[in-house]
Amino acid sequence: MTLITSTGASVLDRIAASRTASTYRPAGVSAQAANAAAKAASTTSSSGPTRVTLDAADASDLVYAKPRAPGFGPQRFWANARDDGLSELMTRNSGKDAVSLADRWRGLGSGLLKQLADTGAAYKQTLADYVPGADAAGAVGASDGTSGTDASATAAAAAALQEQALGGVSTNAAEVNLTIQTRSGHTVELKIGVNNGDQGGTRGLQVEVKSSGALSSAERKALADLGDGLDSALEGLGEGAPTLDLSKLMAFDRGGVLSGLDLKVENPNAPADVPGAMRAFSLHLGTDTKSVSMRTTSGEMNLEVDATPPKGAATNGQRWTAIDQLLKQIDAAADRGHADAAMTKSFKDAFQQLQAPPVDEDPSSASSVAKAVAKNDGQPIAINASAGGADEVAPVTPPMSDGLRSQVQSLQSGLADFKASFSADSQRTSRIGSIQEAGHADYRISQTTTDRPNTATGGRSISQAQTEEMDAHYEKSRTFTLDRAKGNYDAYTVKDSKTVTTLIDTVKDSVSRALRKTDEHRQKSFSQIENFKATEHNEWPSQRSVTERLR
Known part of the structure; x- marks a missing residue:
């Protein structure tokens, strides 16, 4: 058996522990262990040591730290409780070593296209790493009691905090928008939002992929084949000095089932004092024309080819x-x-x-x-x-x-x-x-x-x-x-x-x-x-x- 203790647990602790365990599972932590931790955290008393008891099999996989009360430290929120590879990839890309846009984007483009190709179903997820200010900390921390009224107020405050955190990810975020047209008339849309939290928003990641209609097996394969090309393009654009690696995307219609591709990137957080930092990029590949445009802190370029x-x-x-x-x-x-x-x-x-x-x-x-x-x-x-x-x-x-x-x-x-x-x-x-x-x-x-x-x-x-x-x-x-x-x-x-x-x-x-x-x-x-x-x-x-x- 494994015993993990802490002191001073409150109602806020129990809410945070329950929410964290139900909506966020880091890579390498089993779902069984996470559920055990959530159940144990939700049933402890409001004072004295917090006791979490795990089976031996679970203890080997789980690294558990007592969650901090909302408003008193960094909080991680998820829009959807999912146990999948994309959520784990988002977790990896939100680590302390993920600094550049290339770090935050890595693998997400191909992962989203593969998700749609494999399942045919839409996918949407948001991760927020929220650090509340002093005002938010005081407002949430004021309801630290055990009565029904206080518990309801605490739950409402925690829910509001989560909603605020998740909503802030899109504020001043760097955005990737990929639109693909199929010859059958369907439109596939892929979106990735990255927020570093420095411009008034919440640090986090937001991803989405969807199709306007059911895709054929050939169309799904064509989407999956685009994954490496999209990752290569974003990898180059996301470095401090952007480079262009578009060659794999140029072959987007090898199977003859796609008719057009548009990739747009907006980076409102490009530092004005860094020459050459990317502010915006767009790529259009169609049956009649191909074009590229890029705007940096130094200038802009535009190319169009028949x-x-x-x-x-x-x-x-x-x-x-x-x-x-x-x-x-x-x-x-x-x-x-x-x-x-x-x-x-x-x-x-x-x-x-x-x-x-x-x-x-x-x-x-x-x-x-x-x-x-x-x-x-x-x-x-x-x-x-x-x-x-x-x-x-x-x-x-x-x-x-x-x-x-x-x-x-x-x-x-x-x-x-x-x-x-x-x-x-x-x-x-x-x-x-x-x-x-x-x-x-x-x-x-x-x-x-x-x-x-x-x-x-x-x-x-x-x-x-x-x-x-x-x-x-x-x-x-x-x-x-x-x-x-x-x-x-x-x-x-x-x-x-x-x-x-x-x-x-x-x-x-x-x-x-x-x-x-x-x-x-x-x-x-x-x-x-x-x-x-x-x-x-x-x-x-x-x-x-x-x-x-x-x-």
Whole structure:
């Protein structure tokens, strides 16, 4: 037998012990032992030692501490009394070592999706770790008696305390919202709320997953398969300096039963004095477009990529070569504008992952080409409302032969059409941590491809334009620390723009003409500032315009 004693137990102690045992079981404590502890705690007297007697089998599993009265110390509350793996995971993620959002999110995304996949049933749970203030402690502690009136007042106070604690978890919480659309028309919603308790709310976790209708076995499997991808994405976003790991989520529709995915994260508690801390993130994966946006304490970025393969879709090898070339182009622009390194890295990671070809299918394969033809060329009639209200039939664009497709793809960039930008403040520090340089950069890059019938040749007229702009300024210290307030520093500005346009004309099965035009404008300026006045100023403008004949 095991004897655990304590002194000074009150009615509040018995209520807290009963509630804690019935609604919260830490990982590693058996349900039988927890129930035994709850029963024993609820039947002890209001004074003298508290005696808890356990069977030997139970004693080996249970670690029991006399619960404190509500209002006098940390309290743990659960919205639902459950004995399951998700509740145990929430307990683990609420431990003292769980500090970052990554710690608090770990495994919950995949666990919730697996829960829905395994059972088909909705799930909702809230855990609150509540530390009441002095006012709450006094209000609850005032009813420490044994009469029926006092017991009722104590029970009401304890219930109010629990309701207040659980309700406070959603106040100023960091929220994850995942919405998945199935091709059958159902909507799956997953939510995770994390509160650190520093912004007026209650420290705790809140999770939920549900579906608008019954899911097929294939849909359930597709949800379960998304678990690792969701965990990887949240793991990267939840670190102090967010990183993007979206590659597994990009394959969300391998089974062909899902039609769309939207992931949104809001973090209202991002510390304003920490450069690059994540405030908001969103990912959209649809049949037409893929997009990523992220807002941090330093700035924001937005990317959108056409999800449909362009005419003359590139092979995987050409796509990866094109991605690598464009990433180098982004690096060169960021280096010239002294853009924020963390934002530039996130921007490049997002671009690469949105543009990457599917891992399980080569766009040059027969099935992929057939899909592209069906999507882009297999719609001979386009209906448009004319001014007179009658329908117009757009000219038919003839499908590409394999030979023509190969010729066209060799002349194009190899990338899906896109538009992307970032805007961010930047800092560069010395070895001792002092700020030596600060600035701001705006960067934009995009690609647009058009394909029209060419009635003169009986073929096509294809145009692909890629534009790039960098507008930046930064100030550098001439000593050890930048001090703009004293008006002594070196100021730089960068204003660059570049447009590359590829024009392709085809006949029935070959390219008849291909041109590439490049227009580039670059300007960098320097000003030496002394006592807020420019004592020296220099500019280095350059301009280039070139036309190349490719065919």
